[in-house]
């Protein structure tokens with residue numbers, strides 16, 4: 078069985094009277110690419126900060142690589158790489174100088190590692206620019222390079238593709254997949270770009286208002302999609318009325334794209350189509366929906 082890399086039990090974090098996290102129980106296994114999904118303010122960063130030792134929980138416990146005492150946690154955190162928000166960079170230094178500063182912090186004496194990580198993140202072609210001249214995407218890449226310096230076994234990445242251009246996003250996905258598949262690195266990653274997260278993660282955790290409301294594997298996500306019928310029409314309001322009144326379907330999800338999802342077992346496909354047509358609803362398509370993390374999430378939180 079896979080080793081547990083991270084475990085939280087009853088984890089709660091309060092800022093004043095507000096609960097940023099409430100009674101979180103979760104596990105991340107070795108080799109997982111755990112995609113963390115949730116709205117702004119859901120609590121993703123707070124959990125990542127607790128894992129990284131940047132904030133303390135109010136209640137509950139965590140284990141990292143089987144260790145839970147403060148002393149042991151500090152030791153195993155040396156095997157972690159963390160990118161939370163934008164990295165702290167010395168503005169008047171270039172990438173190499175910033176990395177050599179972080180090498181000293183990590184006690185890394187082999188400065189060849191600097192060239193290696195710059196290569197890995199594709200930041201070799203930036204001459205001697207100071208980091209003040211960096212774009213957001215370049216800062217993100219340098220942040221990732223910093224987090225990779227110590228050849229981590231567990232990477233915690235908060236919105237690492239934020240600010241990257243489309244090519245950068247694809248490169249980042251390939252790079253993270255390579256780290257996971259070739260080096261066995263376990264990854265916890267948050268992103269609001271759910272289509273990207275879906276292409277990368279092996280497991281998903283959905284956090285809503287500080288609570289972990291659901292965890293699914295990528296296989297479960299794929300299976301769940303086959304249980305939904307997706308209806309495409311410009312007359313969404315009229316279609317929903319027919320679904321409710323004529324077909325007695327009440328579990329209806331309207332997606333931001335305008336598509337309507339209904340459970341596959343709520344009706345017969347032919348009957349659905351003929352009833353909508355009978356009411357003059359113009360149909361652009363009815364099909365079994367393909368796995369879609371965004372649909373799954375919207376359905377889960379009831380929006």
Ligand SMILES: Nc1ncnc2c1ncn2[C@@H]1O[C@H](COP(=O)(O)OP(=O)(O)OP(=O)(O)O)[C@@H](O)[C@H]1O
Pocket residue numbers: 092095096097115116117118119120121122123124
């Ligand atoms: N230092 C702090 N002091 C007070 N409240 C905080 C602090 N940090 C976070 N919070 C609050 O805790 C809650 C969770 O915030 P958190 O940053 O963990 O969410 P998030 O899921 O990472 O959101 P985003 O997607 O916007 O980054 C929010 O309500 C936030 O306002």
